[in-house]
Amino acid sequence: MADKRVYGKWMPETMERALKEYREGKIRLNKIEVKYKIPKKTFLRHYRGEVGRGFSRNCNLSINGRDTALPSAAEKELEGVILEFESALMGLTRNEVRRLAFQILESNPHLKNPFNKDKQMAGTKWYYSFMKRHPHLSLRQSEKVSIARVQGFNRKNVGNFFDSLEKIVDDNKLTPWRIFNIDESGFSTVQKNSSKIIGQKRKDRIGQFARGENMTVVCCCSASGQFIPPMIIFQRMRNCIDLKTGAPDGSIVEVSESGNINSDLFIKWL
């Protein structure tokens, strides 16, 4: 026959009141079961201090079972850190969160650290339980956002740019065929998905700084639609004629250590 018992039907507050009354001799054990809905057995364990953590649980999501490795306050703090990193476009990956949980316990010697000492991080099961306890966090695919875009693309800077552009165009009486726009764009030569990071649920997009581009293309065209052949910069020490295979006519193919444009290459492009 199936067990119909219900666990954890009592509240910490009622346990506290029952303990107080019982200590003062105001209530009998059997009455506690009726008045406070606390099973005798459970009450006595708490009364005698047989329950290690007492009746104030670290995690209030459940009654049974052992405590979460991180006390609820530490979990809340960790959640705050995750959201803070995410909003600063440095979203933490799953493993980074697991490492962080380990480090929190390591830096608090009074807390028991049940996590794997060799791996120096919390287990995967801990991670999934943590995410379950914090339903407004979710693992999301990040979008790469460059530092320049983060720092420069704001209302003030964009406004200043167009004010300056307008002044230069007016002062020099520039016509469309004399206005050229040059820009460089970085590419990765190895297609690899960006790692997933943890962020706030239901947020439209979550960004992450772009790292490690290793090929650059410098493009230029005029306001009247006239195109200049591109400069393609590969990340390598020596140039090779094969790198030019299939490139548009008139293209310049160069190499640099970082794969980015530098002052020498820019002069060369001019």
Add this chain to the structure above:
DNA sequence: TGCACGGCCACAACCTACGT
């Protein structure tokens, strides 16, 4: 007889390691 107490056992939730 009512009450306090304790042993036993199944259950529950939180973890781990390991395998697929």
Add this chain to the structure above:
DNA sequence: ACGTAGGTTGTGGCCGTGCA
């Protein structure tokens, strides 16, 4: 990413024992 086995810690019902 998920399933499984196993450890840890706490819960709760049942039942037997001892005592006033």
